[in-house]
Amino acid sequence: MKLRESNIQKLDRGVYDVLIIGGGINGAVAAAALSGKGARVALIDQRDFAGFTSQQSSNLAWGGIKYLESHDYALVRKLCLSRNHLIDSYPSRVREIRFLATIDKGFRWSPLFLWAGAWVYWLFGNGFTKIPRLLFKRAISREEPVINTQNAAGGFEYSDAYLHDNDSRFVFQFVRSAMDRGGIAANYVESLGARRDGDLWITQARDVIDGKTFEIRSKVLINATGPFVDEHNRRTGEQTEHRHLFSKGIHLIVPRITPNQRILAFFADDGRLFFVIPMGARTCIGTTDTRVESPFTEVTEEDRQFVLDNINKRLNLQRPLNRADIIAERCGVRPLVVKAKADGSVRDWMQLSRKHEIDVDRAKAHLSIFGGKLTDCVNVGNEVAGIVAELGIELPHRNYKWYGEPHPSVREEYVHQARLMNLDGYTSPESIETLTSRLWRRYDRQALELLADIREDPRQAEVLIKGTDYIRCEIRLAKHQEMIVKLEDFLRRRSKIALVVRREDIRNAEGLLEACEILFGDQAREKFDEYFREPSATRQASAREVESGQAVAGAA
Known part of the structure; x- marks a missing residue:
């Protein structure tokens, strides 16, 4: 813990160019980008880094093929290119993987139509990955005997990417990168709120471990607290254009279902994409999509049964999976960014995407980062750095490439x-x-x-x-x-x-x-x-x- 203790001692010394509150993926890439470009940066999180939403993902870096259905073509294009860039930049951590999607009879779209959509998806990604394949029922049974094709109309195969390690490790590597370039980061340090005093932000901070409080001074304040962005803005008196809705998703980790290194995709009974994801000697299955009001969630018995019922229905297993097969569980919320209409309503929340928005209060030099996902993380870091530079913070190495594996x-x-x-x-x-x-x-x-x-x-x-x-x-x-x-x-x-x-x-x-x-x-x-x-x-x-x-x- 000496590194943490040393960093905490530095937090109340001098003035930082930027203080980032929140050490999930958005805060981590913002810290890595700004530190790499030469800003004096501090990063705090009241839990561990990636200790909340960013540790509960599907470990996928994907272009959002499902957003084709909601006609978010610009977003799909952007995410496909971001996915490609991650694969190029992190060849040992982010790798292409095949998705085999099986389509049930009577589904709203035919396998042929969805296969055509997969070609559109492939083209949106500049043909970077392997080409899509149309699969008939017999081919699915031959290539993946574990799939129950009794009610299948056919299927298709396409490519996206996955994190070889876990999501929270990926996030921490950005935090480590920020520290290697002079950034000061500390976990288990919470913000009690901040106020603007002249040209500076004064943030009241507390070491969660020993209870000591202190102040952190910065020229710019970035609220990257994930699902808690709205709450922290209320504490600092910030009014923003966007806000969050929450969708709960769970995954169950079970013994390995198939030896093949591919992801099996289905449409669950509620119409949502449902994955069987390889995880070494284990398999990750899910997810659910349940609207909730609070970011604090837990796996319910109903959640478990939904996932188990859907997986047992679609696979040929020697025996059905049951609760005793569950090795571990993941449960978190997706912070979905919305603009409320005049009557306070929003469009169908199940069609909402994970795109990010950054609201900027230029008069007070305050940024609020809403939404976002792992796939788009490099864009978030670059966008934050550009905004901070516009706010008058000097970035001596503005063209420095702050991400990617070593040469x-x-x-x-x-x-x-x-x-x-x-x-x-x-x-x-x-x-x-x-x-x-x-x-x-x-x-x-x-x-x-x-x-x-x-x-x-x-x-x-x-x-x-x-x-x-x-x-x-x-x-x-x-x-x-x-x-x-x-x-x-x-x-x-x-x-x-x-x-x-x-x-x-x-x-x-x-x-x-x-x-x-x-x-x-x-x-x-x-x-x-x-x-x-x-x-x-x-x-x-x-x-x-x-x-x-x-x-x-x-x-x-």
Whole structure:
């Protein structure tokens, strides 16, 4: 935690060009873009980075094929190009993947018509991906025997992209990039509200861990609090053109359904796209789309049954999936940005897109970021940087490319060193990916530091937490450079252990307590017990936090 403590001490020193409140995807890319271009930037979040909405996605970077139906052609075009750019910029983290969509008899559109739409989608993306295919019922059964084609009219296959790792890890890499370029970031620091004083914003902040309060001064204030944007604007007296509606979506993680590395797509009983997404040795299934009034949501028994019923209906499984097969659950809200009409109504909310909007109060130098999704994140970062420059903040390196993996020569050197030391010889037999590939994907240039650790002490290449593929030197790196405050930060967000291993198996995993000792020192047992408290107790604590008004600002 020394990095966090050091950064918190710097937050009330001097004046920042920009303070960003909220460390989800929007806040993270804004921080990375502005820091890379030379601004003096601070970033805070009252939870962990990507600790709310940004950790609950489908892990997809897609062009929004469903928005063709609502005629949002400009948005589809923009998202397709953004997807292509992510694949180009992050070749080890964002990869093309095929979607096989099966269409039931009697569906509102025929497979032939939808296949034609997939060609339009492909053209909107400049033909960047593999071409679409029309599939008849027999071909679907041959290629994916797990699909129940009894009621199928046919199907089609097209391409989009997915995050090889989890979404919250992807977000954190932008936070890390901002810090590498001089940005000051701290998790578990909440905004209590801000006021404009002359040419500066004075933000009252509180360290959630020890309760200490302090002030942060900045020339520009960016509200990137995700679903809490409206609430934080009320605290600062900001009036905006847009606001949020919330749609709850859930995913269930179950044992691997198919060995094929493709996403199976169906239209669920409510007409919404429904996915079966590969996740290594697991499969992620969902999602739901339920309008809710609050960003605080949980998976209900009705949600679980909806997902299980839809998946069992559409797959040929040796036995139907049931609640006992659920390894983990994801539940979050989609913040959908709207303009209210004169009567306060909006168009059909199920047709609303995840496009982003940035409202700017130029007189007060205040930005509010609404909506958004992972696919469009680079555009958000660039747009924010452009607005900040217009507000008079000097960006000495305005043309600097702030995103993307390191130059290919860096990876070539890393791979060469890995071969010389036979790094893949240390790969765990249970792992589905070589150590060379995984360390680069997760750490890029920092992977060279891990190689040095292993050369110095080969024990650092040993898997520390049994049942996972995380090795000792990764835990050490997380301690010093990834701002781990709670065990959940590591298990759920810096890694995806909590998404692919049952909670009880994690508790009993050999080496977990030793990992806690590396991460937390003398507090290891306390942090271990904190994570494994009864869920009901955790929910009650969260409820008290909401009631006290402390859980509404600075989260994304």
